[in-house]
Amino acid sequence: MDRELLNLLELIEQSDYVTAEQLAQHIQKSEKTTRTRLKALRQNLAESGAELVSKPRHGYRLEINDAERYHAWRQRSLQRIARHTPETAEERLMYLVERFISGSFFKLADESEALFVSTKTLSQEIRHAESILTRSGLTVERVPGYGMRAIGDEFAFRKAIMHCLRFHTVGFDDCRSVQDQAAAIIGDLVVQTFAAENVVMSEAALETFILYLVVSSARCHRGHIIEDVSGRNAWEGAEHDRHCAHVVIEQLEEHDIPLDDTEGEVQLIAAFVAGGVVRHDAFGLDGNLVISEDIQRLIDPMLDAIYDMYGVDFSDNLRLRLMLGNHLIAFDIRMRYGIEITNPLLAETRRTYPFAHALAQQAALPLAAHYGRPVSEYEIAYFTIMFQMGLVMQRRIPHKSRVLLVCATGKSSSRFFAYQFEEAFGDYISELTVCSVFELNHIDLNTFDYIFSSVPIDRAVPKPIMQVNSFLEARDMNRVRRRLELGDSSYLRRFYRPEFFFTGLTSRRRDDALAELCELVRQVRPLPDNFLGSVLEREKHGSTDFGNLAALPHPVEVLPDENLVVVGVLKRPIRWKTNDVQLIILTSICDPTADETQRFYQTTARLLTDEKRVRCIVEGGNYETLMRALCG
16 A cells, blocks of 8 residues: 555545545545545455445545454555655665655655655655656646645656666566566566557567556556547557557456546557557568658758768668668657667667767757757667668778788798788778888889888888788777778878867866866857857757766867867766766767768777776877877
């Protein structure tokens, strides 16, 4: 039994008879919700030695059949509710979210006293709780003399609870109880229904759908029912999706898992079905695929945003357009309703395809503006795969370079060294020459683009040198391929300049850190008056952190006259949006179409997704450490 039911029981105990209308006024719920809670109270009293009886035109009263048994049951119920005072930060956070969602006002001072923590500590945890509520579509209402509470529609409350169940291990015991007891049953029923109805849903979407049904069942049991969703973005749903929703509700009812069949409940379940379905042609390459004009109109702004920022032109890539259009059909429904599905490949795609991930982040900006809500990192990871495929589709023939290999004097080892290079990197090499260290003095090094050596070279040479093992290992192979793909790294010094490398930043908040960095730049060169505001505006539309203590912020509109790349190292990590950041690379690139610009972003993206190299820069604290990390 929860605290709300106990409060209801206490009201009934105080009167001979009390009507549902009178109880509804006391607990500030609708009469329909109150009757549903009374039904739940009657079930809880089944083994208590008392029962809830009702009499027409009189109301409800408590009839105690076994006083000793009832009082023992009541005492146990009180102990269960009060037995645990939240002690850890996570327990307090979930406790606060539950207090907000309860609908009753509460005051900071009262909770501080009850939880035995300072008001300062609790204020910080309340801000964290508010961020969870806000991302779910709820608003915190503050009324002087009463306190604070969360307000919003029932669907937003459910999304907040789903977030807590997914990312936290405590709180919302009633929902966790349903999850423990019925999630497997619900999952089996859903899978059987989808198989019968020929519906294929992705694993991540199915997991989200089952969690939604768990939470919905628990909320309906407590009387929180969604009657309609008229205020939501218009989407009526396909008849097949609505049919699936009705079947799911019927199947759950047959297994005593309560879920109302109101229009609102049906429409939202149908939205989860449509928002998670996987079409037979997942990459959108089927010539029979029909994409509505509304969906097609979303694609051009995505591709334009990428071109304007990074100079990558996907406008004529029909296959990529089909992939995006196919994906956006279900994405559109998820964004309309704020349905958040996870992506188990988020970390892997961000680490493996850093440049494609940066493109996906940029493409998400017009989508966020269109729907009026940010695009989650999970969704961005799905777009990352598509843009990576787009990059592969239009990859140009690699530039071929003249390479000099320097190795020991042994002829057989030299031939084997050259053979490894030709076998692994033949597509990148136009001319391959092998020499010993002693022959370097007799060779015109200016005729080569790169020098790779298996032995140390002490003398000064005019070309970049990379030392590798004479038996190329996987690590060496990757380093060489990156060097040959991206070309001579000396161009990076035209982007990264020592006068714009700053360490020891002391700010504790993201906006303050960006302001501090801009002020340091102004001491070197002027900035437009609206530059900082444009950078902060960009952050509102989607976080620019890479999840490895690094962020790549930039303004909405770039400086028109020259490139600006500013590096800032904070004394201590700060929370950016969802991740901690200590290395900031603030960019404003005036010519995104230049070949060097794309190489710059590719190199920078690879750096920012490599936590080891980021930490080297943070700990090294100087410009040359940065350049070595970029070229590594």
